[in-house]
Amino acid sequence: MSERTAAGTDTSTGAGNASPAAVRPTIRMVADLAGVSTATVSYVLSGRGSGSKGPGVKEETTRRVRDAAEELGYRPNQAARAVRTGKTQTVLLSMTMLQDPWSLEVVEAVSAQARSHGLTPLIMADDDWNVALERTQADAVFIDAVKPAQRSALAGLASRGLKLVVFDSTVEPDGFDVVRSDDLRGCRELVDHLLDGWDDVACLGPGASRTDRGRAAAFHSALADRGRTAPENRVADIDGSPESAYAGALKLLTPEDRPRAIYATSDYIAISAVHAAQSLGLVVGKDIAIAGVGNTLAGERLSPALTSVGPRNLLGRVAELMVQLATDQRPVGELHDFPWEVWERASTGKPV
Amino acid sequence: MSERTAAGTDTSTGAGNASPAAVRPTIRMVADLAGVSTATVSYVLSGRGSGSKGPGVKEETTRRVRDAAEELGYRPNQAARAVRTGKTQTVLLSMTMLQDPWSLEVVEAVSAQARSHGLTPLIMADDDWNVALERTQADAVFIDAVKPAQRSALAGLASRGLKLVVFDSTVEPDGFDVVRSDDLRGCRELVDHLLDGWDDVACLGPGASRTDRGRAAAFHSALADRGRTAPENRVADIDGSPESAYAGALKLLTPEDRPRAIYATSDYIAISAVHAAQSLGLVVGKDIAIAGVGNTLAGERLSPALTSVGPRNLLGRVAELMVQLATDQRPVGELHDFPWEVWERASTGKPV
């Protein structure tokens, strides 16, 4: 390309190579080959040549254009298209903790929805997104967490025309959308439910995160409100990794006088606990009740299905929101609150 | 924007709102405000106004332009820039298994390098990348796996001008780069090394993947070549998850007559095994030797550091390659072979 052909004089030979060098065919070349104007090619190729919308193009012309495009291997230049239309056909997910399974569920949910609408989902893994988002031109951007120092940058990005969906409970809409989903009230509800049904409930977690610690606090305050405190052997702190969750669950469950129920501070921790219990020969939902937090897909799919607390279909609705924003089917700047509910499933005894 | 202001007549008021609507400032507005031409703005803002390269712009003018840009909150339109220059300042990582920790290491390594060169790293999580890559305009693309059906599409993408780096050992360069790193020979070397030093070696793994099964096979063939076969209680199949690795390791290590060394089919499995051993009170590197495969950062950072086998700094070199390709500092179409070596560390007894 920009390199000079090594020491050669004739650059265009090459034994009749089939590859058309690195010259990318443009819409004009297609037009020339098909014997029509670039406008017509544009109509045909952007699917606007037929249907009720655009200026119907004749069947025969359509075919000629398609053939020419095919023959040249034409692919539209997205950058040029974006300059003209202001759209990139792209949604961006800014994920600070890609190693977190929840992030992957978000990615999965939004990607599926986006793809089905012709949008390309892209991920940006950087907790310091300020710089990178300045440049992006995605049609909609999801931000999974905002650090205090970043809070002020959001409105600026939005005023630039970027459509932001911010998942954070410490922030108010201001030209961008906010998805809020308060977990603490829900956690408390779940713990109360467990304490009502089982006399001896243990807490597995928290892991390292602040979120987890808040969820563990809900356990202790629920106990406190009943005039009780948790014995030491009914609490297992872990570091957040699946293995340490597994190990922590073993520690809780191995002794003879094991608890009757386990409240885990996330679904993923709960899933590890279910596996640990099963490895000890316990029947989950009968010998031991286990519940998690988050109402994740992974928990719902587990066998036995995991009792949990969380919003109804949060991911699906976020995905839908992203698509609607990207396609201008919805105004920006709204607050979306997803209340939490308890989902009782087989892992605490209730059949599915 | 394209929505009409609800039932209102006057669209421009709004109580003297500070935000300049959603009209994005262009280079021309900056020029007008600074009282110079767009060319001068372009020179200044792309840093070409000073230095030996471009047409040195006067100090005073530079300042005026900078101020104007600042005041308007000007941000260059990447799409327009891309049309002109053919570069997007972006590298794309196509990752089929984002849940795999190795993928995250790739992301981490390439991202860091890319960012330090002013390139924005983006991730695409879709094992079916054919469609999406057709549209992308990234300056370089990393592909972490190619399914048989996708093999033929690679050359096509490359001939379109895309710079591809394909990580796959079943494919030859053809207008795109290939990174190859044969693990089997290395695995065999590691197993031989273990068998030389310890009489009783167990195998932890494989997980679900084909890669893992090949690595387990290396264990058995090494044994076979010495006229031995692995007793049943010296092999633990797992499903690839950290918990099952942990559980598998417990099963190997809990009985009195435990093996003296464990060969795990990946570093991540090995790390789970180290944790399991430690939870049993064993001193890894003394009571039990544990080795993994892949020579990952996570293993190197473990305590004790994990003996492993793998290429020297593969990720760093891949990252460098991506940047060089993206910035046209290197021709396309090369084969990069990264041979594997055994890295003996503290987890098998040798001090760091």
Place this chain on the structure above:
DNA sequence: TTGTAGGCGTTATCAA
């Protein structure tokens, strides 16, 4: 040292 002007590959508005 700065400005003019042309062009990158599209899409969209007209007029034919």
Place this chain on the structure above:
DNA sequence: TTGATAACGCCTACAA
């Protein structure tokens, strides 16, 4: 039903 042609925002010879 189709074709000229003017943008879109930016970069960059070249001229001044």
